[in-house]
Amino acid sequence: WINLSKWLVKQNMDVVTVNPHHVKRNKENRDNTQSKSDKKDALVIADMVKNGYYAFVRSTSESFEKLRVLMANRDVIVKRLVSSINQINRWVDVVFPELRQVFKDVSCKGAIATLRLFPTPAELCSLQPQDIVTGWKSCMKRHSGHKKARSLLVLAKRSIGTKQALDAYKLHLGQLLEEYDLASSQLERVTQEVTNVLEQIPFVNQILAIKGISEISLAGILGEAGDLSGFAHGNALLRHAGLHLAEASSGKWKxxxxxxxxxxxxxxxxxxxATMSLVMNNPEFKALHSNxxxxxxxxxxxxxxxxCGKLARVLVGIARNGSAYKPEMVFPLEQLAA
Incomplete structure (x- = not known):
């Protein structure tokens, strides 16, 4: 429907969308049956549009569409990266569990370099500390040093890791490291592209000046919401996100x-x-949360x-007015007076 809607907009026609969930809920209104067909769907949708149960398609500029595509792509890459790290952790558990006594994080540069050069304890046992340090120098500018190299050798000699099928395990590890390298490089490229796109949006610098707002969280918000200056109020942004309140009540029951x-x-x-980051890093939001x-x-x-509602109102206010962030945007008037 996306390409069709763009073509209709070019023909100067108003384009609206009807929520499929609402269509499913309203399909029994016509004939009181749960039947479904293309003709019936068309009639239900026409009735809903006639009664005003639709939403206008908000057209966005190319910068916001780029952010939406890039951030969706970034989510997929992050999942692949996390999956590869989890599988590397599982590999270490089986083959060389003592590695974590030297490197607490298996995905750190030192641990990854060790797994590339000499992954199994049997290979480490045939080396000297200087050989390990030399290998680290070939992969890293700042290596772990002789102390960790000696610790690694001691642990390798008394490792409880498996001694069988090491060739298959090494092949598996090589493929996991290839996946890890690919996901890491793709994540860097996407992050750099996101930064470049954000520089093209006028009000981004004012928002990034808020302590606690990162480029990635802002890019995620703008990619999904589009131009924030198009929202009449922060509550409209909350409704767009599904963060507005819903209540079910009947008679005296609430x-x-x-x-x-x-x-x-x-x-x-x-x-x-973004709100969690502000609560941890921004003094105004931290004070409000504490209060x-x-x-x-x-x-x-x-x-x-x-x-979250406060943040939505601040973001929409900055985007609409082009003003800089001020603490009075966050604190209620009575707290400022106090």
């Missing part, structure tokens, strides 16, 4: 108020991550969700 989650899931994730939890006795997660 159900629990929950997040609707009827919106873009990736936008929800990046708004949440919510300690003074107002609000649960921590509920406070984070409230601050």
């Amino acid at each position: 159900g629990q108020i929950v997040l609707s989650k009827r919106g873009r899931s990736r936008l929800r994730r990046y708004l949440y991550l 919510n939890v300690k003074v107002k006795k609000i649960k921590k997660m509920k406070s984070i969700m409230k601050l």
Whole structure:
């Protein structure tokens, strides 16, 4: 539908979308049956459009579309990278579990260099500390030193790792390292491209000036939401993300108020991550969160969700007005007066 909608926009026609979930819920309104066919779907959609149950397609500039594509691609690359690291950890558990006593993180440069050059304890046992250091120097500018090389040799000689099928394990490790290298290089390229695209958007510098907002989280928000200046209010951004509240009640009974989650899931994730980063690093958001939890006795997660709304209003305000970030954007008037 994307290419069709772009063509219709070029023909100066209004383009709207109808939520498929709503179509499924409304299909019994016409004939009170759960039947489904192409003709019935068309009639249901026409009724919904007639009654105003639709959303306009928000056209975005090329920069925002680039961010959406790049961030979706980045999510796939990160999953592959994490998967390869997990499999390398499993390989180390089987073949050389003592490696973690020298390198706490198996994905650090020293551990990866060791796995490339001499992965099995049997290969290490035939070397001297100087040979290990020389190998590290060929892969790293800053190597781990003779002390760790000697520790590695001692652990290799009394390793409890498997001694069988080492050729197959080495082949498997080589393929895992190739996947790790490929995902790492692709992630660097995508990150650099995201940085280049962000430089083309006018209000990005004002938002990045907020302590705690990273380029990746902002790129994720802009990629999913598009031009923030097109939103009338921060609450519209929350509704777009599915972070607005929903309540079920009947008569005297009132159900629990929950997040609707009827919106873009990736936008929800990046708004949440950005808010968590602000709570940890930004003094204004940290103070608001502390006041919510300690003074107002609000649960921590509920406070984070409230601050997501605050962040959405700040972002939309900066995008619409082009103004710089100021602490009074975050604090209520009564707190500023105090």
